[in-house]
Amino acid sequence: MREFLRSLAARVHDRYMTGERFTDTELAFLRHARFGELPAQVRPEDRVEIEETDPPRAWLDIGPSPEQMRATQAGAA
Structure with a gap:
């Protein structure tokens, strides 16, 4: 097969x-030869609904908080 x-x-x-140029049929064969068969589609009864555990962020992360700044600058004197 490898050869x-x-x-x-x-x-x-x-x-x-x-x-x-390749025809559509030739290109389909080349894709099949390279990648093989596609996996079976997931059945609707096997799908699960996801629930987000973290609340969405309301603002952009603009850097470290004041507490983080104090903690990192505490040893720099």
């Missing part, structure tokens, strides 16, 4: 370098 993919990659490269 097949190497030879396929070489042929794709050669065609690309000559400016030859």
